[in-house]
Amino acid sequence: MAATLLVASFAVFGAMYLAPGSPAGFLLSGRSASPEALAAISARYHLDDPFAVRYLRWLGDMVQGDFGRSLTYRTEVSRLLADRLPTTLMLITMALCVVLVAGILLGRIAAVRGGAVDTTVLVATTFAVGTPSFVAAVLLQGLFAVELGWFPSSGTGDGLLDRIRHLTLPAVALALYLIGMLARVTRAAMLDAFDSDHVTSARGRGVPERLVIRRHVLRNALGTVLTTGGLIVSTLLVCTILVETAFSIGGIGQLLELSTSTKDFPTVQAISLIIVALFMAVNLIVDLVLPLVDPRVTLGTRGGTA
Template identity: 85%
Template sequence: MSVASLLGFGRFALRRLVEMVFTLLVASFAVFGAMYLAPGSPASFLLSGRSASPQALAAINARYHLDDPFALRYVRWLGDVVQGDFGRSLTYRTDVSRLLADRLPTTLMLVGMALVVVVVVGLLLGRVAAVRGGAVDSAVLVATTLAIGTPSFVAAVLLQGLFAVQLGWFPSSGAGDGFWDMVFHLTLPAVALALYLIGLLARVTRTAMLEALDSEHVTVARSRGVPERLVIRRHVLRNSLGTLLTTGGLIVSTLLVCTVLVETAFSIGGIGQLLELSTSTKDFPTVQAVSLLIVGIFMAVNLLVDLVLPLVDPRITLGTRSAAA
């Protein structure tokens, strides 16, 4: 890259980072405020339905700063978050940072396994459908339609009932201990998490490759006698990378969101199940921390896609995708 290109890339990256920080600030305000708009209060959960004297209730509100003005609570919380302190869980009576540190690796491993399944199977099905056509294309379209029409929670229940309960091939719950035991336990959840996105990626890959196959440079390459496998690899797949990479950002974000359903179905102790349990018990600090973490990962993935996209597809200039979005 030339000096001018490097400077342009640096300015673009800096601008996107500033936008990311601003968006995270807005998201933090929305996340913090949304919990206080929900019915109920942390004090009622801490009392477990028991009646309390005004003095006891005042002590609880003072300990957790529940009587402070909303703006003051938000500024205090945001200042702690910037320093890595997400507060203390009302449910688990421990630091939220420790809860995230204990559960995040499980979720990341589940998302990573599901992402591998999505990429391998989705790209393969899309490539086969585009290149083979005919009956193979029709079969892939039917299969992907079924996959897209099956929500992650439904897929989890079906896979759990068949392969865990009926056949007994895989565990029905838990995350396992140790790397390979975790891989074994998370196989069914990863497939359930990946099923919808396999159909999505396969269809996007098929469409992108069909468009590339009809392009002029592919016709020229074939007329010059270039072997078909090289045409597919050098001209078709390469020109489809921009679309596939953009879809990849959406895939990772969807995987993070859908972990809530899948982890709950398989009783996996990740941040998805933690978010579900914390929401039901009005554990404000934990819900806010997990929600902000998911938003942060989502934005980081999109930033990475924006930065890598011009490198894999020279036809796209810096900022084009962001402006289009």
């Protein structure tokens, strides 16, 4: 993880300097400036230092928790992240809960019931997978916020309950695509488990069907479902930028979009590296939990080593 973060930090830092324009041009807001003024701005923000020097200085500050100073907001990036990160984490948590509950439940129903129910779930999940998050955001806003007035169309609200109410539509818009994907993965994994020998043996011993589904089919399918956890979280982290912008939510997704358009290098680099770190942490957790859900992973590794 340390090596991957190091490579990612170099890519994040270097990519910003490949973009057209410059921070100095933004700071001047289109006004003309003398060479002396440009030199003063470059010296203040270390823009005239060699690339390697700027990268090593930035990396050293990041390790110490210093994300630099925002060029747009004229304040510390760490303060911006502290104000906005909790909102984004709450939105992602709500969306993840919706994805896990709805996705696994729909996949289980489709695999167990079959027939018309299975076809209905497949059609519904096809629609969900084919609907981008920003399209879902517009549709949900128009129906439940504008027409019905059940939920607010923007903002984050005050207090826990009001914040949950404000984040409900964004969470559903963020989760819709992933619900369809997870339902299909769960359905396919359970159908594959139904054909395994141990399920046939359990049925032959007279084990009740509900216990067969819970202990032998669903539990074996959870290993496949869990491996998609990294993909689900990474998709949530990326799509939250579009959803937060559509619903005017003051999270790090909207902050990243605004900072990118204004070439606020320190803010973009800090948020990008945090997203990479969160994605890696989720994959590490999945790798650690997977042997607990499916012991065959550990047994297979030991067998391969032997």
